[in-house]
Each structure stands twice: as C-alpha cells, then as structure tokens.
Amino acid sequence: MVNVCATNAISRVMFGRRVVGHGSNGGGDEKAEEFKGMVVELMVLAGVFNLGDFIPPLEGLDLQGVASKMKKLHKRFDAFLSAILDEHKINGSSEMQGNVDLLSTLISFKDGNDSGGKLTDTEIKALLLNLFAAGTDTTSSTVEWAIAELIRHPKILAQAQKELDSVVGKDRLVTESDLTQLSFLQAVIKETFRLHPSTPLSLPRISDKSCEVNGYFIPKGSTLLVNVWAIARDPDAWSDPLEFKPERFLMGGEKPNVDVRGNDFEVIPFGAGRRICAGMSLGLRMVQLLTATLIHAFDFELANGQLPETLNMEEAYGLTLQRDEPLSVHPKPRLAPHLYNEA
Structure with missing residues (x-):
C-alpha cells in the first residue's frame, strides 16, 4: 500500500495523474504489484555480483544470465512506459487541470524549443524510468523501515x-x-x-x-x-x-x-x-x-x-x-x- 502511494505521488508530479489504483476500483493492486516487482527486480539485477564486471573477458559470455534478464526486464519497462507516453499524448493529464506536468513539458521538447533542444521518445522513457526507479521503491522501503522501528520501540x-x-x-x-x-x-x-x-x-x-x-x-x-x-x-x-x-x-x-x-x-x-x-x-x-x-x-x-x-x-x-x-x-x-x- 505504501508503494502504491509513493508510485502515485511520483506519477502525479510526472503525468498529472495516478498510474496504479487500489483493489476497490477494479484490480489496480495487480498492476501495482507488477510494477513494484519490476522495480525490485531491476534493483536486484543492478546490485548482483556479476563475474563479467570483474573479469572482462567473461563479460560477453553472460555466464550468470544477468544481461539476458536485464534485456527481458527492459522490454517490460518499455511496454509499460510506452503505454503511458502514448496515452498522455492523446489525453494529457486527467487530475491536474490547469497545471503543466513534467511529461507534457518533455513531450513539448520533441519538436524543439527556443534553446534548440530536442528529445526522442526513447530519451523521454529513459528519464521516466530513472524517476520511477529512484523515487518509488526507495521511498516506500524507507517508510516501511520507519514504521517497523517505531513498532519495535x-x-x-x-x-x-x-x-x-x-x-x-x-x-x-x-x-x-x-x-x-x-x-x-x-x-x-x-x-x-x-x-x-x-x-x-x-x-x-x-x-x-x-x-x-x-x-x-x-x-x-x-x-x-x-x-x-x-x-x-x-x-x-x-x-x-x-x-x-x-x-x-x-x-x-x-x-x-x-x-x-x-x-x-x-x-x-x-x-x-x-x-x-x-x-x-x-x-x-x-x-x-x-x-x-x-x-x-x-x-x-x-x-x-x-x-x-x-x-x-x-x-x-x-x-x-x-x-x-x-x-x-x-x-x-x-x-x-x-x-x-x-x-
């Protein structure tokens, strides 16, 4: 539940709306659990002891399957973020009328701006992934530790x-x-x-x-x-x-x-x-x-x-x-x- 809250807080900043719901409104918990599972898997794979990192000649062999697992996870994240990006281009934000969310600003950069900068869909999705991965699981796990310590004391x-x-x-x-x-x-x-x-x-x-x-x-x-x-x-x-x-x-x-x-x-x-x-x-x-x-x-x-x-x-x-x-x-x-x- 804390992870759902953290994810939606971040998503409202980025998209102007929630991206996961609660069980009472039609199965949102499964989507939340799937997303949390993807973030946790990303953190586990990013932190795992990988032989290729320490013995460069073995890197291309992917003996532990880390690279293969990362590629499969990348496809899942790409599908999740592509759906959000495509929907936002059509509908915009749904909860923060009158406010410009981050994704709308990023989309506006696709066609360039006064400073000449341009962003591709891939770059936008990469930035969104960074924000989600860094801001959801870390927040909810810290709150979980805090509540656990307070219960113990x-x-x-x-x-x-x-x-x-x-x-x-x-x-x-x-x-x-x-x-x-x-x-x-x-x-x-x-x-x-x-x-x-x-x-x-x-x-x-x-x-x-x-x-x-x-x-x-x-x-x-x-x-x-x-x-x-x-x-x-x-x-x-x-x-x-x-x-x-x-x-x-x-x-x-x-x-x-x-x-x-x-x-x-x-x-x-x-x-x-x-x-x-x-x-x-x-x-x-x-x-x-x-x-x-x-x-x-x-x-x-x-x-x-x-x-x-x-x-x-x-x-x-x-x-x-x-x-x-x-x-x-x-x-x-x-x-x-x-x-x-x-x-």
Whole structure:
C-alpha cells in the first residue's frame, strides 16, 4: 500500500495523474504489484555480483544470465512506459487541470524549443524510468523501515504521536506545512535514514584518473562503491550505532546539527557532492509526510499475533535496502472518523 502511494505521488508530479489504483476500483493492486516487482527486480539485477564486471573477458559470455534478464526486464519497462507516453499524448493529464506536468513539458521538447533542444521518445522513457526507479521503491522501503522501528520501540512511537497530536490535533490530517514544527518526527526520519539507507552502497562510480585516498591507490577506471550503510553505523562516529535513538539528532543529543542532505558525511543516504540525489528534496518530503500521516492516523498491531520484540528486521539483498519479510500490520484508526472517508 505504501508503494502504491509513493508510485502515485511520483506519477502525479510526472503525468498529472495516478498510474496504479487500489483493489476497490477494479484490480489496480495487480498492476501495482507488477510494477513494484519490476522495480525490485531491476534493483536486484543492478546490485548482483556479476563475474563479467570483474573479469572482462567473461563479460560477453553472460555466464550468470544477468544481461539476458536485464534485456527481458527492459522490454517490460518499455511496454509499460510506452503505454503511458502514448496515452498522455492523446489525453494529457486527467487530475491536474490547469497545471503543466513534467511529461507534457518533455513531450513539448520533441519538436524543439527556443534553446534548440530536442528529445526522442526513447530519451523521454529513459528519464521516466530513472524517476520511477529512484523515487518509488526507495521511498516506500524507507517508510516501511520507519514504521517497523517505531513498532519495535513503542515509547518512541508514543512520543512521535504525542507531538503530532499537539501540533496537528485529531480533527485534520498532517500537511506539508506542519513538517517544520515536528522536530521529533524529523529526528525519527533521520535515524531511519541512518540505520536503513535506501541505497546502502550508494551507486557505482568510476574514477576518471588515478588517485590516492587514505593511503590506498585507486587506479584510473576503477569501479568505486561508497558504503553508506557502514559509515552510518561506524562506532567511531556514533554512540550505540546499532540502536534506534532519534534523540541523538535533537538539541542536547550527540549530533543535534547533523543533517542527511550531504553536508555531514557521517550520514549520507542521498549521497554528497555533485552526484547527490537529484530528487533529494522531494524524496525527503515524501518520506516525512507519509510516515507522519501513517503514525498520526493509525495505531498498528502486528499480524498473526506477532510481538514487536520478535519482529524480523533482516535485510534482503539488492541495490536498494528492502526488508527480507515485508511488514504486515493491522491499522487501527485514531482520528476523527470523517477523515478516513475517500475523497
């Protein structure tokens, strides 16, 4: 459900409408599950140990079938995005009349503009794929980790809900303008990014020249991976690095002024420098607003009588940090009943 929400939030920015629905409106869940499966498969294949990457003569043999799987996945993504692009050319956006969405702007570049730039359908689809892959699964998985940590730490959850009730109340939902007043919630999100960065090894880089880093010689052309996950759990930089302690980011805590926007290298879930995540501001707001809305609107009970202290927090393998077991909870409303009516 969180993934459906993240996907639709991104799609409304890009297309001016939702691209997946919920089960109540006619099978939208299957489309959402299919799309999520494609994104997860992409992240797994992109992060897999591939012999050809390390032994160049073997690359063309594709011994593990990675290239073959990528080509099949590419065709599925191409069909998905081609359908969206063709429909948008005919119908435009359907939910944001009067507003120009990203795809409409990109389509206008196909015929050139004042600056002389032109885009092909292939380039447009490639950009859309980047935005979808980078902005959907990463957002939903981070929110999932945040909810899981809060369920495991009921006192922290109660403190976050108390702050929300104080700032927002129980007669309306959280809005984006509330976020700046929710200091404890922001600390919870920072601590989630620290312990569970969406891309634990950042993205691969290639050194364009030979250099030396901390006494290590890095040859030109080397593939470099920054272990964001390990940096944020370094006991030399953090006290009790494996503990979920949002208060470390509050005034009086050990790192009250540390942020996640790439300026403090102890915690860089979005990367840093010129290659920092282009969608950082949107991604951060989405994670904050989604998490705040969920814990403000609901109390959570684990499925099948599971106890919070026994909740599985194992991580799955892949380019993005997924839970080994998806979080399954029973939400219980805690706000005024009329707030849960569908718009």
